Amino acid sequence: MLNASMLSVASVAPTDLEPVAQIADGALQAAIKDRTPLQGRALIAHLEQLARQELAKLASQPIDPGTAPIDPALAGLAWDLGLSGDDLGAAAR
Known part of the structure; x- marks a missing residue:
């Protein structure tokens, strides 16, 4: 049984698609x-x-230090980079 998303993908014919940008083979190989x-x-x-x-x-x-704790992603990234809490606090100011 096919659902709606499978039907919409199945209804697209490959000949209907056109490339967005034409790139010469030589330019592509060089890039x-x-x-x-x-x-x-x-x-x-x-x-x-x-x-x-x-x-x-x-x-x-x-960041309002009185109301919001330090973002866990920010603290984790600082930890991974070897920064101390003082460095993180200075960077946040």
């Missing part, structure tokens, strides 16, 4: 070749940089 994924220490450093940016973004949101 893939130019961008190699990060590995090892470079990947770890990049992920740590992204985590610090996210922490700064979360910490910049206004």
Whole structure:
């Protein structure tokens, strides 16, 4: 028995679909070749940089320390980065 979502997917014919953007095969191959994924220490450093940016973004949101506890996600991220409670409090101000 088919439900409504399966029927709607089944009713789409592949010939009805058009590509959003046309990319030449050479341009696609060049784009893939130019961008190699990060590995090892470079990947770890990049992920740590992204985590610090996210922490700064979360910490910049206004928090009333008298009424709201520290967000568990923010505290967990700070812990993972090796920050102490003082560092987290300073970043939140």
